[in-house]
Amino acid sequence: MTKEEKKDLIETCSSLSKKFAERASEYDRKATWPVKDYEDIKNAGLLGIMVPKDKGGLGADFLTYTKSLEQLSTGGASTGLTFNMHNITAGILSESETKDIGGSRGKAMNDFRDWALGEIVNERKMFASANSEPGIGAHFSALKTTYKKVDGGYIINGYKLFVSMLGYADYYVVAARREQSSGDLPEISFFIVELDNPGIEIEEIWDTLGMRATVSNNMRLKDCFVPNDKLFLGTEGLGIFKLTREPHWVIGGYVGTYLGICQATFDYMISHLKKKKIPGTDQSVINRDWVQRDVGRLAVELEGARALVYKAAKMVDEHRGKPETNVAIHHSKYAVSELAPRLASDAIRLCGGSGIAKSLPLERFYRDARCGGLMPATSDECLLYAGKSALGFDLTQIKETYW
Template sequence: MDFSIPDDLQALKGRVGAFIRDEIIPCENDPRQSPHGPSDAFRRELNARARAAGLLAPHMPAGLGGLGLDHRGKAVVFEAAGYSLLGPLALNIAAPDEGNMHLLEQVADERQKRRWLAPLAMAETRSCFAMTEPSPGAGADPSALLTRYRKVAGGYVVSGTKWLISGATGAAFCIIMARDEASPEGEPKATMFLADMDRPGIVIERTLDTIDQSFPGGHCVVSFHDLFVPEEDVLGREGEGFRYAQVRLAPARLTHCMRWLGAAQRAHDVATAYARQRRAFGRALIDHEGVGFQLADNELDLHTCRLVVAHTAWVLDRGGKGRHESSMAKVICSEAIWRIVDRSLQVLGGLGTTGDTVVERIFREVRPFRIYDGPSEVHRWSIARKLAREAVQ
C-alpha cells in the first residue's frame, strides 16, 4: 500500500495551496457573508477565480471541465482547499454540491446529466439534497422516512417535509428522498427524485439559525405539497433510493474529512505561530509543556487522520464500496479534528475566543461535523453490529 504522493499530484497540491493563500484567504472578511452563508454573487466571484486558475471542480471528469481526480487525488487537493473555509466553495467541491455531483455522475442518465450535472459542475447552479426530516421522521435512522410518493399518470406525486436542507435557498434543483406510500413501516421502498426548486409544490418554509455559517443558502425547512415529478426525473430506478444514498454518502463522509483536515491544519498553524512568539513566565508559550504537548497532540491527530483518509481512499479507488471504512474514517476524523481545533483555541487563550484569528470561526464551523452524515454514536453502533454479525458467523 503506497501512500506516497506522485510528483504531478504534489505539483497540483502546490498550485491549490498558492491559489488559496493568494486569491482566497484575502477574501475571508468580504462583507457578502451572512449568518446563512456567502451570497451567490460572492460565490460566483470565487468560482470565477478558480476557473481562471484551472482549478474548478477538479473531482469531475475532463468532459465536465474537471481534472478527473481519483479519491487519493481528492484527499490531497480537498485538504489544500480546506485551508480556507472559502476554499472548497471557490473550487466547487463544497457540500452538498460535491456529493450531489458524485451521485449524479454515478446514477443519472445522459439527459439528466446534461440538464442538472453539467451546469452544477461548471458552478452555474447550486443544488440541495433533501433526505433529513424533523422528528419523528428520518435522521440517523433512514427507515423512519415519512416523505411519501405515489404513482400517478405520467409520473409521481411527492408530499412531506424536510429540514436542515443545506443550500436550499438559491438552489436550482433538489434531489428528494421519499418512500412509496404503499410500502410497509420499517424498511420502506425509497426512491430519489430530481426537481427544479421553482416547481409548484416546493416551499422553503424557513431558514434555520445554526452554529455554522459557511453554506450558501443556509440550512432550511423545505416542504413538498403534492409535488408532481415526471417519470423521466426519477434518479436511477424506482425503489433503489437507499442503495443510491450509500453511493453518495460513503464518499461524501470521506470528502468531509479531507476538507476539514485543511481547516484543522490552519487552526493548528495559527496556534503554533502564536505559541512561538507569545511569552509567559519568561519563556515562549510553546516551551511550556502544558502548551507544547497540546500542539504535539495536534500533530499526532493530523497524522492519524491523513493515514485514515489515505487508506479509505485506497479502498474506494480499488472498487471497494468503502461503507464500513468511510464510517470509521468519519468518526476518527470528526472527533480528532474537533480536538485539534479545540486545543488550538485553548492555546490562543483569550485571543482564540475573538474574531481576530480565524480559529474562532473554524471552531464553530467544525462542531457540526460530528453530527451530519451520521453522528459518531450511530457509526459506532453500526460498527458494533458488524462485529456482532462476524462473531455469530
C-alpha cells in the same frame, strides 16, 4: 488524471483557500451565501471536479477529491461543506456505470446522467441534497416525505430540514418514499426539483452555532410535481440499497471538510504560539515543555486522522463498495469529527483568552468543527458500524445498518 494534473488541482484549491479565508469571517457573521467563493470555484472549473474527462470534467479520483476538498476547507469550512454537497450528486453520477445497460431502463439512466453532468459542466449548475427530516435526521428508512406516480411524472409532499445551499443551488435531490410503502424497508427514490418549482417553499430560518455560511434552510414540498425525466437515474427504489452498498459519498464526502478544519486550526495555533510571550518576559511560550508536549500530541493526532482519511479515500478508488472500504470510511469520519472540536478546544486553551475573540478565526473553527459529529454518519453511528464490523455482522444487509 495524471500525477501532474492531480498536483495542479490540489495547488489550485490551496490557492483559492487563501481567498476564502479572507472572506470567511464576514460570511459567518451574517450567515450569508459565499458568493465570491463560488465565483472563484466556477471560474476554476471545479464544479466538474468529479465529472469524467469524456464528459468535459476534470476526472478526479476520490483521493484527489478528498485532498482538494481539504485544501478548500482550510480557508472556508462552509464553502468546503457546500462544495461537497454538490459533489455528492456529481460524484455518484460520475461513478455510475450505465452505458452497458440496455432497453428503456438503460436509456433513461444514460439520458439522465448525460443531462445532469451536462448541466454541471456546460451550464455551471449546482446540485444540493434534501434528505434530512424532523426527528429522524438522514435515516432514510424512516422518511415521511412521500411521492406518488401521476401522468407525466410524480407528486411529492413533505418537509426537509438543513437543506444546504437552499435558495442558491439550481437543483435539489429530494429523497422520498413511495406512498403506501411502509415497513422496515420502504421504497425510497430520489427526484430532481428545480429551484423555481412552484411546489416548494423555502423557510429562511438558518441561524446556528456553526457552518453558518452553508445557508441550510428548510424546504416544504406541497403537491410538488416532478416530470418523469427528473427521476434520479431514471429508476425508482435506488435509495437505501445504494447507501448500504456504497456509502462513501454520503459519509466520506464530509471527511475532507473536517480534516481541512483540523489543519486550519493547527496552523493558526502554531502561528499564534510562536508570537506569544511568557508573561513578564521576552521569551516565547514555545520554549515551555508543556506547550511542546501538547503541540506534539495534537500533531500526532492530526497526522493519525489524516492517515485514516487518505487510506479510506484510496480504498474507495481501488475497492469501491467492499465491506473493508465502507468500514474504513466510517473510521475516518469518526476520527475527524471527534478530533476537530477537541483540537480547536485545546488550541483555544493553549492560545489563551484571545482565542475566543470574534476578530480571530479560532472561535469560528471551534464552532464549525463542533458540527461534524452531527452529520451523516454521526459519531455514534460510525461507532455502531465499526463495532458491528468488528463483531462479524454482515453490513451488506440493510437491516444491520443505521439507515
